[in-house]
Structure formats: C-alpha cells, structure tokens
Amino acid sequence: MPGYRVLKHYETSERESLIAQVVSEVVNSILKIRLPPRNFIQETYIGGSDFKRDEPVLGLYHLNCIYIIRDLPDADLVRVTAHELRHAWQEQNQEYWSSFKLREYDADLFSREFSSYLGHPSGTQIAARLVTAYGMQGRELSPYIKDVLERRL
Ligand SMILES: [Zn+2]
Numbered sequence: 001m002p003g004y005r006v007l008k009h010y011e012t013s014e015r016e017s018l019i020a021q022v023v024s025e026v027v028n029s030i031l032k033i034r035l036p037p038r039n040f041i042q043e044t045y046i047g048g049s050d051f052k053r054d055e056p057v058l059g060l061y062h063l064n065c066i067y068i069i070r071d072l073p074d075a076d077l078v079r080v081t082a083h084e085l086r087h088a089w090q091e092q093n094q095e096y097w098s099s100f101k102l103r104e105y106d107a108d109l110f111s112r113e114f115s116s117y118l119g120h121p122s123g124t125q126i127a128a129r130l131v132t133a134y135g136m137q138g139r140e141l142s143p144y145i146k147d148v149l150e151r152r153l
Helices: 014-031 074-093 100-117 123-136 143-150
Strands: 003-006 038-044 059-062 065-069
Touching: 003 065, 014 038, 014 074, 014 100, 014 123, 014 143, 059 074, 065 074, 074 100, 074 123, 123 143
Parallel strands: 038 065
Antiparallel strands: 003 038, 059 065
C-alpha cells in the first residue's frame, strides 16, 4: 500500500510546476472550470505519508485539489494533469460522479483527446507545443516562463 507525501513548494521543480500550470490554462479553455489548486507528491517508503492508496498512482484528484507525482516524463505530466482536471470538471458538473469506472473512462478519454489536440508531441516537443497552444488563445507567455519551459533539465 503505497504512501504519498505532498511536496512543499520549494521542493517542486519549477519546470514541472510551469508545465502543469500552462496545461491547466490550456485545458481550461476547453473545460471552463474553477481550477483546483495543484500539488506535487512523491511516494514514501518510510512513514510520514500524507495519504495512502491501495494501488500506485501517477495523479490524484481529491477534495477539489490535484496531486501529481513528481519527475514524470513531460508527455505523462501533460496527460496526468489533463486527466485530473477532467475529474474536477466531473465533480463541478456532477457528471459521471456515481460510477468510478465511467469517471476513469471519461478522464482517460479526455486526456487522450487533449494530447491529440496538442498533436501527440514527444517529450522534447511538449514545451514548444504548449507555448503555441497558449499563444493560439491570444495570450503570450512571458519570456521567462518560455525559457524555463524550454530548458531541458
Ligand atoms: Zn482518474
């Protein structure tokens, strides 16, 4: 039974946070929800966990908060963020909320559709596609954010 610890703000990677933030804003141009707060988590093996799950998870939507596991490859980070945001949409719209299976099916479908909206970019193309998708909404990312997104760590 894996345990997870919620990372403090200073423990999270700036690049991961920015990708999750930009994904959230692009996703929300489709979903139009009240964006839930985002946290990053890591699996813990020795006590001190904030919550436990029966199965290992990559992400979690719980009590109007999104939790994403740290150090995911970019493509997975995009997919998991979109998946968890869809759960927020389901709750805020009372859709599929009665069935766990339908909820997961719908969130998986949405995150796959979102990846294809971005053009199924490879990990290295993710940042560029996000910058473009953001720009298509008539908004400009600041040069600083672009720089952090495009920097490979
Ligand atoms: Zn899910």
